[in-house]
Each structure stands twice: as structure tokens, then as C-alpha cells.
Amino acid sequence: MNSETLLTLGIIIVVFVSLWKIFEKAGEKGWKGIIPFYNTIILLKIVGKPWWWLLFMLIPLVGLIWQVWMTNLLSKSFGKSTGFTVGLVFLPFIFFPILGFGKAVYEAPTADEEN
Numbered sequence: 244m245n246s247e248t249l250l251t252l253g254i255i256i257v258v259f260v261s262l263w264k265i266f267e268k269a270g271e272k273g274w275k276g277i278i279p280f281y282n283t284i285i286l287l288k289i290v291g292k293p294w295w296w297l298l299f300m301l302i303p304l305v306g307l308i309w310q311v312w313m314t315n316l317l318s319k320s321f322g323k324s325t326g327f328t329v330g331l332v333f334l335p336f337i338f339f340p341i342l343g344f345g346k347a348v349y350e351a352p353t354a355d356e357e358n
Contacts, residue, residue: 264343290316291352
């Protein structure tokens with residue numbers, strides 16, 4: 244394996260382990276964070292949005308907006324700011340570990356407060 248492959252694999256592992264911790268902080272089983280698509284459904288539950296949002300996320304370009312929106316709700320559900328959301332979107336390998344292993348505490352599904 245070359246160094247780029249090892250770096251990419253390392254980043255993927257860090258993000259998966261961080262998701263595991265984030266899910267546990269939110270009262271879900273950690274393994275749910277590493278199953279593709281299912282982890283998004285559970286994240287939607289964590290932030291207080293319905294499962295069918297996943298359908299919007301599958302639409303090109305529109306899905307990107309929905310993904311960022313969900314990430315912002317996740318950030319706010321842990322008491323973080325919109326600036327932290329920017330970090331989660333652009334530097335997930337740094338900000339997901341901060342959320343998962345840091346002192347952030349899951350407060351409540353933020354989307355419930357919007358309704």
C-alpha cells in the first residue's frame with residue numbers, strides 16, 4: 244500500500260470511530276454509525292427529522308443542501324455553533340472526532356425546536 248492509501252484509510256477509520264462515539268452520546272448504539280444509509284436514517288432521527296429526508300439527499304445538488312442542513316442540525320443538537328458546522332462539512336476528519344471524543348453533550352433533537 245502506498246502512503247496516500249494508508250492516509251485515506253486512516254481518515255476513514257477516524258471518522259467511523261468518531262461517528263460511533265457520536266451515536267453513543269446521542270443514545271443510539273455505536274455500530275449504527277458505520278452502516279451506510281442506515282447511519283443517515285439514524286442521524287436524521289438524532290436531529291429530529293423524518294427518515295424520508297434521505298430521499299432528498301439522493302438527488303444530485305439538492306442532496307448536498309439537505310446533507311449540510313442535517314449536519315448543521317447535528318452540530319446544534321450538541322450545542323455547537325454554525326461555525327462548527329462549517330468545520331464538520333469541510334474538515335470532517337478533525338471536527339467529527341472533536342464532537343465524538345470532546346466534551347460536547349447531546350442536548351436534544353434541534354429540529355424539534357424549529358417546528
